[in-house]
């Protein structure tokens with residue numbers, strides 16, 4: 001049948017610690033779709049130690065997905081089991097029994113992806129103000145039914161997002177996980193504006209010498225990739241730091257697309273020649289300096305996520 005690939009191979013036994021009975025899950029709506037994946041909103045009964053119904057997100061595959069996408073989803077499942085940090089999306093369970101699609105049940109982030117949140121905030125009257133305050137920052141603006149709520153984004157929010165993402169990434173680096181696809185689209189925003197690093201589909205455990213040699217496959221997030229990843233498929237926590245620099249640029253521009261007008265095929269040569277994105281209009285020199293330090297040609301010269309956490313903490317203290 002068309003979706004036979006979505007079924008789990010019979011050789012993969014369910015993990016009793018995480019297996020969740022399908023009959024306690026009610027799918028409510030589609031939150032979003034990628035090329036091969038789909039994210040659903042659902043209600044789960046008695047999940048993660050919470051009695052009664054909890055709103056959750058369910059990751060699954062589309063009918064056109066094949067074995068390698070299933071492998072990515074299952075690898076994400078394995079990695080999420082290990083990751084426990086307030087700024088990393090939490091796994092709540094999984095449905096992997098044969099004969100039906102694989103579901104990963106993850107915590108629901110009410111504001112959706114950080115990229116979309118930033119872009120929605122642009123349409124609000126009081127966007128970023130130079131004084132850092134926003135009189136409307138506590139006003140919730142609901143768009144049409146079914147869409148997500150929007151708040152304004154203040155300069156302090158930008159610092160807080162950068163700080164939270166750095167903390168989550170420092171944790172992942174600590175447990176030797178390289179994300180490989182860090183971007184604003186892969187960070188979710190939960191209640192209280194808490195950032196959650198998500199989309200571990202491309203993530204790999206680091207083994208042996210720090211670097212992971214990527215198998216040749218699939219679509220690559222070229223504009224977020226470090227030169228050494230583009231040239232040699234080398235991925236380390238330092239290449240994640242490069243991607244974080246691009247994410248910072250996305251934060252400051254409220255979700256703009258990086259390297260506007262640059263053809264991805266020319267990017268590597270431009271970067272090698274020393275070209276970097278210029279300082280966005282509303283970006284402080286201090287922030288731009290941090291951003292460009294993440295884009296050091298030499299991976300070893302880029303800051304670590306731990307160092308970045310310290311920088312954000314200083315800047316947050318100075319901004320009160």
Ligand code: ACK
Pocket residue numbers: 031032033034039057089106107108109110111112113114116117148188
């Ligand atoms: O910005 P969005 O509405 O939020 O569009 C994307 C879409 O699914 C495709 O990824 C949303 N999404 C993904 N994971 C979650 C989650 N855990 N909680 C809430 N929304 C999610 C995301």
